[in-house]
Amino acid sequence: MLGIEDPWVVSAYYLCIFSALFCLIWGIIKWNKDDPETEPGEEIRRWAEEENRVEEEL
Amino acid sequence: MSIWMIIIVVAYLGVIGYLGFRGFKSTKTATDYLLGGREAHPYVMAMSYGATFISTSAIIGFGGASAVFGMSLLWLPFLNIFLGIFIAFWLFGRRTRKMGLRLDAHTFPELLGRRFKSRFIQGAAGVIIFLFVPMYASAVLTGAAKYLAYQFSMNYNIALFVFSVIIALYVVMGGIKGVMYTDALQATIMLIGLSFLLYMTYHKLGGPTAAHQALTDMADQVPAKLQAAGHRGWTRMPQFGTPLWWTAVSTIIMGVGIGVLAQPQLAVRYMTVKSGKELNRAIPIGGVFILLTAGVAYIVGSLSNVFFQQTVGEISIAVAKGDVEQIIPMYLQAATPNWFSVLFMLTLMSAAMSTLSSQFHVMGTSIGRDLIEESLGRKSKNGGVLATRIGVLAGILVSVYLSYAIEIKFGKTGTAVVARGTAIFFGLCACAFLPMYVGALWSRGITKAGAIAGLIGGAASSLLWMLLIHEKASTALLLCNTFFGTRSLAIQTVEGKEVFLSSGPIIWAFVDPLLIGLPISILLTVLVSRFTKKITDEHLAHCGMMSE
Secondary structure, eight states: OTTOOOHHHHHHHHHHHHHHHHHHHHHHHHTTOOOSSOOOHHHHHHHHHHHHHHHHHO | OOHHHHHHHHHHHHHHHHHHHHHHHTTOSHHHHHHHTOOOOHHHHHHHHHHHHOOHIIIIIIHHHHHHHOGGGGHHHHHIIIIIIIIIIIIIIHHHHHHHHHHTOOSHHHHHHHHTTOHHHHHHHHHHHHHHHHHHHHHHHHHHHHHHHHHTTOOHHHHHHHHHHHHHHHIIIIITSOOHHHHHHHHHHHHHHHHHHHHHHHHHTTSHHHHHHHHHTTGGGSOHHHHHHTOOOTTSOOOTTSHHHIIIIIIIIIIHHHHGGGOHHHHHHGGGSSSHHHHHHHHHHHHHHHIIIIIHHHHHHHHHHHHHHHHTSSOHHHHTTTOGGGHHHHHHHHHSOHHHHHHHHHHHHHHHHHHHHHHHHHHHHIIIIIIIIIISOOOOHHHHHHHHHHHHHHHHHHHHHHHHHHHHHHTTTTOOHHHHHHHHHHHHHHHHHHHHHHHHHHOSSOOHHHHHHHHHHHHHHHHHIIIIIOHHHHHHHOHHHHHHSSSOTTEEEETTEEEEOEETTEEGGGSOHHHHHHHHHHHHHHHHHHHSOOOOHHHHHHTTOOOO
16 A cells, blocks of 8 residues: 555554644644633743743753 | 855844844743733744754654664654644643642652652652753754754764854853744744655655655665664564564654653643643644654655665665765755755754753753752752753763764764664653653552652663663663673673574563663552552642542
8 A cells, every 4th residue: 555565654654644633633623622620820920930030040 | 055055044044033032032932921921823832832842853863764764663753643742732731731830840850849749859850851861962963963064064073063062152142942933933944844845755756656666666675784683675664573673663663652751841841831722722733743844754764765776876874874864964955956955954953953952951950950959959049050050061061972972983884873862862751750750640649659769760770771781772881891891781692603682572682771661660650659658638639639
């Protein structure tokens, strides 16, 4: 198939394409879905501020 | 260098400089977006993810390795897409992000340390990462320097030196921050470039089926040495249980494929997104990006054999005179218009720079924050900063030295050093961190002692395997030879001839450290956890691990 005789290699070839397609379809379906429980913004803010401090030190 | 090449180089540097300048002036890193409370444009966001996924080593190193091993390596992009993107973002990403925010963790060791309430874990994980990352960084450096050396026909050592100086300047000037616009631009060029390269390669060789068939028909041209090692042609898996099979499957495919789940630099990336929604969005983009970059590099690498056979009458590795990492640059120069190969080189160079700076970033934080500040408790402000800087500097020097030494040892021997170096790093990360990381996210039963046992057991067993048993690594590292007078304990000399110890299809000297270290690490984590003190319910609740 496709000029490749070894079924193991053909499978890998197709699996690459199908898994990427799967990711694509999955992502399009879930594009706007968030987790049911989202954290309060404060937690993210605190994290980001500390992260910037770490970056500054570098 | 033609006038067109100069124009392209100048234009490219101009755009990168402009974007870097914009990034400098305003809020353009992922964290800045978080702090500013704004969303990055989805395309910029998506493409800057892309740049984190793929490095020069994937294109130059693994593309070159495919020219030698063949299309059997396509199992790796499949694992990268399925495990490295889908499972990583869907399962690991969401949980890591929630837990990381709850625990206010800023590095991977910090996440693990706080989850298991152990400063030792944070410090030890920091040290392990600091020691391992130079191996990966040197793989990226080697790939970039070889490309430069080829493109400008200069000596490898000079190219390595020039590139290292550029990297050092870049880091000193603050380039360690991942600026989203520059990353997005690189990823876009890489994506377009590689898609074009795939189209052109198939087009030149008469379409996918004809191209693959031509490669299949070349099976009789596999060099005798590779045939003896188990190579059966570029469109077939190596013979099961041969040295080549073990290298392709256990080191290159499994090492990277599984190791991708426990990458310290990626785990932190999950936290820089604003909501779980963005993790969902990264999945389609990442999946397609990996297919069109890594997947393409592997296919084109394999097919370069047909191209060179038809044009020069030799297979790729023969044209490259045994230098695996020169195959892709050589193919680009021979098969594509000049402007394209120059543009592509620039993209790969800047991709190497962003990958390297994220590696140096990880080295710096693992020493400065994880070891000095948090684990040893030296909070004094300047101490941490100084240690971080010294750490980064030492890391850069060691990486450059490794790139120099590796080239002397393996440069022209047909060994895919860049792919192997990357694979070993990924494998070591899996052995040390994967069981504990999985336990941290999903299991209430893994204890602090269990996590420590798995971390140390996994890291030590895989390191020992590398130093004493695994043929390529132990030969290069010389330690086995110094102490035992043989390049690997799994090789015996019988009547002046080397005999590889084996049990059935298992040839021990070719079994990757991952296959030894990971089971040991899993076993130790689970067993020790059964008999040691559980983590309190309060702490588990604090981590967001609700009781069922």
